[in-house]
Amino acid sequence: MMSSFNAIVPMACVTAAGIAAMVAEAFRDPGERMPIGGLGAVGLLGAAIATWLLWDRNAVSFGVVSADKFGLFVTGILIVVGLLSLAISGPTIERERLPRGEYYALMLFAIAGMMLMATATDLLVIFLALEVLSLAVYVLTGIRRDSQKGTEAALKYFLLGALSSAFFLYGIAFTYGLTGTTRLDRIGSLLAAQAMAPTPMQLLAVGLVLVGFAFKVSAVPFHMWTPDAYEGAPPAVTAFMSTGVKAAAFAAFVRVFLSAFEPLKGSWSEPIVAGWSQVVWVVAAATMIVGTVVGVAQTNVKRMLAYSSIAHGGYLLVALVAANDVGKASVLFYLLTYAVTNIGAFGVITLLDNLDQPNDEVRDYAGLWNHHPALAALMTVFLLSLGGFPPMAGFIAKWYVFSAAVKAGDNVLAIIGVLTSVVSVFFYLRIVVMMYMTPSDTPARFPAVPRMAGAALIASAILVFYLGILPTRVIDWAAASIATIF
């Protein structure tokens, strides 16, 4: 009987840690320092052990949460995201005097929601998970209550997010109307049996769900909230949401579209069958192009990385369009790589953030090399990885995704992908130019680096090189992950 709970053990660990954080905060004397972040780390480590034990078991709880390898791989990514985010949050909390317990509790609940989203096999449960994680992240975005930008960002994010949830729910309703179920596997088989060419009603259902996901992964044209939210939130939260939300949303996106909605994929071959893959093709191309081209024009590092994050979403969509075994596995590898790299980059931003001076304009990075050579070197590693330079992980990830596109015969999308990635190098290098090649006009004004956060950044950098030079094992895991469910 107990065994039916197995699949939810990882998220239960994280939830328990979140509750513990709240309780600890409630019983904390004002002024007393408690290692609440440590509680979160314990919860995440518990989740990691559970994930490791569940690997290869294919545990299913209540018929709607499936701890298959695909879900567990994403759970693993989320654990990495959680640990790194906890580690780089310390300085921000300290400096901004944020409510420690609430901050960590919200982050842990968000992670639990993300894990549920990655493992859910029912549209309604996915929706539930989406709401759990979104609500926590909305609050985290606006957690600096006295910051005007933060509040504006949170409100914008919340309104657009709520709207997208409505779309998503509406899409689920239509899907239920068509098939009489919300279970992904049954939807898949029923849709496959219904008709050869998708009917308008089916396309409407898929379209609405697609809009919901597109909001969450900030795909063009539903990306408008991203730069504002990323800029307004504390950088540690941005690091967390730009990676965690994306990983969870993409996991569900791939699962829903490549299992339940697989029959409505459509095809480019003669005669053209209308389906979602044509739409996603256009969305992917637009996302890559808009993300990089608008990114070039940014002068704020956070907004620049927000557009970079949009562009990276586009590369992930390329893999989704390819929809072959390489594509599905590459999504997993890409999400891991992107998570490690992006948290690293935002971690550096977090460490440079002063209360009186956010240091988040590109020109603020002038001469960083002279003041903080180690931080400059780490930032360079992360930026070059985002730009896709070997031997960093970003190169392997991009190669993997474009391999999927080439294998699917989609050369045009692959060409758009590589060319936009060259354009993106331009704005990543602008920061490098500032750090190394531009003398700073003002004296050093960067805060010292706390040990914990420094260790997290070094760990990220090591992972970036590990995944870039010896990706074999992780690629094998990713390949094994997709073999079980699709």
Add this chain to the structure above:
Amino acid sequence: MQFPILTSLVALPVAGAILLLLVRGDEEQSAPFVRKIALIVSLLVFGETLLLWSRFNPGSGDFQFVERHAWIPAFGIEYAVGVDGISLLLIVLTGFLTPLALLSSWESVRKHTRAFSIFLLLLESAMIGVFVSLDLFLFYIFWDAMLVPMYFLIGIWGYERRIYAAIKFILYTMAASVLMLLAIIGLAYLYQTTNGVYSFDLLKLYDLPKTRHQELWLFAAFALAFAVKVPLFPFHTWLPDAHVEAPTAGSVILAGVMLKMGTYGLVRFAFPLFPEAAAFVAPALAGLAVIGIVYGALVAMVQPDMKKLVAYSSVSHLGFVVLGITAMNTQGVQGAVYQMLNHGVSTGGLFLIVGMLSDRRHTRQISEFGGLKKVTPRLVAAFLIVTLSSIGLPGLNGFVGEFLILLGAFRWDPRLAAFAATGVILSAAYMLWMFQRVNYGPVTNDKNARLPDLQPREWAIIVPIIAVAVLMGVFPNLFLRPIEPSVQRMLNQVQRGAPARIQAVNR
């Protein structure tokens, strides 16, 4: 197990760079120490390349010292390295020029010496990696990784417009390379459709049958990447900026080794992988090469800046190399490979000399100089020898390569050879005119009156260059012998793919 000499060649500079990372102390204290370590590491690498050459069996055209290890088995990606006669001497050249580049920056690099040495060593690793890779994926990794240290070398230690030049360099070459990455992926999938498994192994992909249509597209992607790197006219616009703004060491490596990556890529990858497409496109490439020879020479003639002049002369000289490759006969390709080495030595030497002048006067404008012969006779003597070697005076290295290339081109199409030959004359014109304006006549500028002559450190730079230039001019067979069997093997490879063309050429 055999000693992994190639892996150790790639790893040694990286190890040196890591060692330098551990050096403590501020700039003032650490710089002399750092310079010495970097120089010792680079000399060790050079010694090892010589060891490689001595162990190399010149009678065989096959790949030697091959090492293979599975790397990403799911995609058939291997860590596979090996050398043949074509890559062997280019590796030696890399090993030869890196210590000289370090020596040249001994005094001119005054800030961040440690980072400078690290980037130069990392660059050396990546360059050697490009030459030894037998797996296309591995090759691309080195190819792309090479850009980063060069970008920093230009951007941090370069002259006034260094940032613009550095970004232009990296974006321009990367934009051309990424399409090659897609072509590499495409090749691996093509292999998979016929053989069931993926492979990025160069030797297997050589024999992969491709349709004409596929070949043309894949060849286009490869050729574009290499043409930008060479640089072939009209893709050369990044080169003058990068060369002029780069520090002396950067220019030496850029001209001496990195430009050869492009022509090496044509010989190693583009032509043998896609022989039919290559035969189809070769006349057009040869046309561009000849235009580049004449255009580069004419533009070089009117440059007021010595470094820019040498940069444009590279466009012209590399045009010869491409012409030799497109001729696709023994003389042409052999001459092309030989000319790659020559150009590395003589243009590397020219940049070193211009660097010495610029260290003394902090300007590179020809008009600022004049009459140096009376002031610094030894420096001018060295300058003369290097200039003559670049022009291709018989008895020095430049002559042999150009002669072989023109011979090869003539056997293919005499018209091309005729046009290209004007480049030889033009090169004499612009080089000697420059030499004359800088060194002869009265000393017109008072600042030149008291310039010091060659320092011991500069002797150490210039003597090896001159010695090699003479050696290559007098005993070309020493160098041509290991090249020949590999060139022959590569031509056979191309011939199998496009027999009609080769027969027509070798009538």
